[in-house]
Amino acid sequence: MDLAYNHQDIEPKWQKKWEDSHVFKADNNSQKEKKYVLDMFPYPSGAGLHVGHPEGYTATDIYCRYLRMKGYEVIHPMGWDAFGLPAENYAIQIGVHPQKSIADNIVNFTKQIKSLGFSYDWDREINTSDPDYYKWSQWFFLLLYKNDLAYKKKAPVNWCESCKTVLANEQVVDGKCERCKNEVIQKDLEQWFFKVTEYADELLDGLDKLEWSHALKTMQKNWIGKSEGAEIKFQITNFKSQINNKFQIPNIKKIYFATGNDAKLKRVKKILAKIAPDLKVEKVPDYVEVEEDGKDAFENSFKKVIPYKGKYDIPVISMDTAVFFDGEDINPLEPKRSALKNIDESKLSQEEICQKMLDFYKNIAQKNNGQKEFYYEDYWTILYPDGIHQQVKNKRDYVLTREELSKVDIYFPMRSLYYSQVTGKSADQTNEEDYFKEFENVSRALKTLLGLQKINPPTSEEALGIKVFTTRPDTLYGATYMVLAPEHKLVQDSKNQIENFTEVEKYIDITKKKSDLERTDLNKNKTGVELKGLKAINPVNQKELPIYISDYVLASYGTGAIMCVPAHDQRDFEFAQKFNLPIIDVVESERKTKVLIIHGLGSNSNENWFQWLKKELEKNNYEVIVPDMPDSEKPVLKIWLQELEKIVFDFTEEDIIVSHSLGSSAAMNLIQKMNLKINKLFLVAPATEFLFQDKGVRDNIESASTEDNKKFTKEFLSAKIDYKKIESNIHKIYAYFSDDDPYISLNQKKDLAKVLEADYKIFKNKGHFSDTCLELPEIIPDILEKIKAREANGTMVNSEEFDGLDSEKAQIKITKKAKGQLTTQYKIRDWLVSRQRYWGTPIPIVYCQKCGTVPVSEEDLPVLLPEDVKDFRPTGQPPLASSKEFNANVKCPKCGTDAIREHDTMDGFVDNSWYYYRYLDPKNEKEFCAKENIKKYMPIDTYVGGAEHAVGHLIYSRFFTKVLRDNGYLPVDRSLGEGGKFDEPFLKLINQGLILGTDGQKMSKSLGNVINPDEIIQEYGADSFRMYEMFMGPLEDSKPWNIDGIKGLRRFLDKNWKYFSSINYGDDFSDQINSALHKAIKKVTDDIQNFRFNTAISSLMIYFKELSSLDNPNKVLVNSYLIMLSTLAPHICEEIWQKLENSGFICQQEWPKYDEKLIKEDKITLPIQINGKLRATIEVEIDVPENDLKDKILELENVQKFINNEKIKKFIYVKGKIVNIVL
RNA sequence: GCUGGAGUGGCGGAAUUGGUAUACGCGAUGGACUUAAAAUCCAUUGGAGGCAACUCUGUGUGGGUUCGAGUCCCACCUUCAGCACCA
Secondary structure, X not given: OXXXXXXXXXXXXXXXXXXXXXXXXXXXXXOOOEEEEEEOOOOOOOOOOOOOHHHHHHHHHHHHHHHHHOOOEEEOOOOEOOOOHHHHHHHHHHOOOHHHHHHHHHHHXXXXXXXXXXXXXXXXOOEOOOHHHHHXXXXXXXXXXXXXXXXXXXXXXXXXXXXXXXXXXXXXXXXXXXXXXXXXXXXXEEEEEEOHHHHHHHHHHHHHHOEOOHHHHHHHHHHHOOEEEEEEEEEEOXXXXXXXXXXXXXXXXXXXEOOOOHHHHHHHHHHHHHHOOOOEEEEOOOOOOOOOOOXXXXXHHHHHHHHHHHHHOOOEEEEXXXXXXXXXXXXXXXXXXXXXXXXXXXXXXHHHHHHHHHHHHHHHHHXXXXXXXOOEEXXXXXXXXXXXXXXXXXXXXXXXXXXXXXXOOEEEEOHHHHEOOOOOOEHHHOOHHHHHHOHHHHHHHHHHHHHOOXXXXXXXXXXXXXXXXXXOHHHHHHOOEEEEOOOOHHHHHOHHHOOOHHHHHHHHHHHHHOOHHHHHHOOOOOOOEEEEEEEEEOOOOOOEEEXXXXXXXXXXXXXXXXXXXXXXXXXXXXXXXXXXXXXXXXXXXXXXXXXXXXXXXXXXXXOOOHHHHHHHHHHOOOEEXXXXXXXXXXXXXXXXXXXXXXXXXXXXXXXXXEEEOXXXXXXXXXXXXXXXXXXXXXXXXXXXXXXXXXXXXXXXXXXXXXXXXXXXXXXXXXXXXXXXXXXXXXXXXXXXXXXXXXXXXHHHHHHHHHHOOOXXXXXXXXXXXXXXXXXXXXXXXXXXXXXXXXXXXXXXXXXHHHOOOEHHHHHHHHHHHOOOEEEEEOOOOXXXXXXXXXXXXXXXXXXXXXXXXXXXXXXXXXXXXXXXOOOOOOOOOOHHHHOHHHHOOOEOOOOOOEEEEOOOEEOHXXXXXXXHHHOOOOOOOOOOOOHHHHHHHOOEEEEEEEHHHOOOHHHHHHHHHHHHHHOOOOOEOHHHOOOOEOOOOEEEEEEEOOEEOXXXXXXXXXXXXXXXXXXXXXXXXXXXXXXXXXXXXOOOOOEEOOHHHHHHHHHHHHHHHHHHHHOOOOOEOOHHHHHHHHHHHHHHHHHHHOOOHHHHHHHHHHHHHHHOOOOOEOHHHHHHHHHHHHHHOHHHHHHHHHHOOOOOOHXXXXXXXXXXXXXXXXXXXXXXXXXXXXXXEEEEEOOOOHHHHHHHXXXXXXXXXXXXXXXXXXXXEEOOOEEEEEO
């Protein structure tokens, strides 16, 4: 055997041998139990591998090698997340095509990764930028599209007019473009989204069953951001809706309206004339009224329509007008005919009838197990130019089931087209003015109809008004105004109603220009504009509320509008202060606010204005404490503070301290010492250390005080005060001075007020606020002044019949009264997947003149990314628009006419949301992955990667997996019992920590502290490198790189090499070393299973130290050890294994087992404590009984010494652990 | 501001979950080998005191629970990460 350990020979040699023998190949047909261990695949950047990458890879590699030895079929693949911006930016900079640069980078990465000896199954390598791969990314897009989970909508983006491009948030600096310094605007652009929000609740609940770190789970929880609350609608007074939106109608030129009712026709025509003047609306010429004779007629007509749907591909539109049951009309607008006919409707408002109807309806649905829903249907068809029509009408007693409804393309309620929700009358009887009041509903329905989009049926409650979401419906009586997001639809819709619209528009413009940073940076400084001319009505007390717009309300959360309760919400409070809006308390604390009054030198509780103030405040329900301070003629600060601490120990941020003269100094010392956090501090003629900075004042004190006074005052005031701390602990400080105060100069007043940021008042002729000052009325409003919102729960006040109720209990009751609904809101947004970039997966959509947005059919996938794009620079057009190849010969998959391709590509996160499925079947041309392979290997048992993907990749992947589940692509999971489907891709997830630079900072090019692994592997070898990275500390922690550390591990391997070069298998064996071996096996096995490699290594070192004292060690002692070590340092162990003339690969050996009996020691060193301090130890049998032990211990010299003839109170003996003698 | 982590020698970090604090490694100091250096081997290494046996002290700070606390509870300080007007 060679004397020198030469890693440069050994490592490549074994890497080749492993590869040639396919030892790490995962067999899809294996009968062994599987383990899927996955690393987050890297983006192959030009910079190459960085010491952070191999940390996670080494951990999984050790774990996989262990699992294989344990007899599992381990799948452990590697691939490339190759699409992404850096390659494209590189292309812009250097001019190398991304295809080329990525291919080069992959070669380099592969070389680097392979040099570390990882046990990947390279046959499964994937590359997301490979057409064979992204074909299936496109397939996923179509899957989502089919499920209504992919949609296109306008979204605001940062747009630079001069560069003609979308900018990322980081590229916007001070509201200006980073490059050209032009102003950046918020522009609405059509973007593709994935509806992650649909699964928000499930993504949240699913977290519970995952073995992820607590930190990561809470991160996802926060990101999803569920909050429970209520949706409440505020009606708007004097609102006249304006028609100011003209819709683009791309592919419908004429509509036939099938009706016998001329009033309806007239109404529709009128609306369409305004929103789509070019569209022709006609009555179906050969229209025949269908008899109103019940179910059969409707069903027949319904059936007649369906074939047309297939034949001409006509969208069939169904409209709900009322709810029916068993032939009984329960249309609330026609109550006489309804199921509610026995209710005396004359006493009920329309809304109340609606509520009754809804309850009635829910009741029925419940009786039917929710299976059936009941709709009364009117029926429409719309026709393409010169197309065919069919129409069914007015089947008043038909019960339409959900299945039937599903045959219809578009469904939406359109009651308002027929019945006015304002007047309750039918179309024929409603005058035009009333009916335009409902324009909102009607035009929306028509817009949907003409745009051929599916929408959710609006609820019957959704008439005019502002809907808000609130988590505090209990505070509804305290709402004093409303705020809309500047982007709120109502603002534009009520343009003509708003008297100050120019001002409003200006504000909207300004907020559009604000970058996100600006919007949040200035978040204390609230801005906004009132919408003059509009008022909202509080649904519980009918009070009129002003409406504002402000950018502190986000359009993208909740309903984009809020009710504002300044008394109980800090943000609303700040806004209300600024705009002078009323603040009404509706939730009161159960505890009285406390006020402590501290008197000054030589004074007491009865003097001056204190008792007066006490009485005044008690009238206002405050609890006032005025203590007599001890020895007030000769005050000692320490003693005062002791007294005061007893009083303020339970003070909260609600409470107040009023202090006078020397008492102010005591108050500040008290606050500082106790770190007391209170609401307000009043400093009345405060005597502080400032006093002595002015000679004039010093003289004044000299002359006015007795000798005793002087001495004590000086002492009292000499304590240092940390004004900054006091200022930060108190919400507001008030300072009162008098112009003729003999002790305090004007300068001090200013200095003190400034340093404390206090509100200060200067009174006339109040002296030192002592003898002459009997009352101080000015203090009352300051004490009563509200300076922050009280957000806690409590008891209801000012809330009519709810007064006295617990605020939490009032939530549901008040919501009910407001006719609101309990709802849930999420912070998570739909996932914007469009990128106006080249290097990504093309979105498989075409736009057809006739058919609109059409998905590319599956058999035409992949839509290839063209190679003839030369210029990647953003020009306003996405790069794909400039490709000839890409845009030639595009036909509509539906009608075959010319069409235009979607030019945006997809976010790279789409590609990597499903890659772990592709590994299971990387070459499959028919499916993204064969079902049986999913069944064999999913879900992933262990997933290791960086925490930076906590909320992106990990949420999106979970989302994709849930979509697959809902579409039947996931097989039953054995571990979840019969019929159980797995729907979480990553059961256990481990985030490796960062490896920091030697300076303890994050590695970055600019800091020049990046460590290149190549050189280190070159010098010390992959085995040393792997072991060092694992030995640095817990995998999940961040820790700095230290080159000296690796030397220690190299030293350890050198010692191993040297030792195993010098020995032969022999007979050296003892119970002691055998016990050590079994201990090591147990520890290493446990540690590897729990990814605690640092301690595994340390126990191997400890064992090796013992082993290496044997000249001819027993074979088991050596081989068990080598097998364990080989997971960490595979190359050197293979080499030693071979040199010791063992057969086969060490990586294919069986993992050693341990015997619990051999680990147990019969003798231990028992520590002996006296009064909890270690005083002696004793060698004993492990389970020696107390009786045998006690005397022995008491005889020990050191024990005797410490007991020192004292009585033993207690003798505690924990078997096998410790003895503690209590004296 | 909110949420979640983390604070242990000169450094990276251990501590069987409440039972001898500082395992293992690095560094440092002393010694051996060497003409010398490197490498290697041996010894020492939390702080203070003592010739020594040994004693006191010590896990961010201050309290508490316990026979016993790095570990549990309360408050605070520092630090890292994520979110950030989410109604």
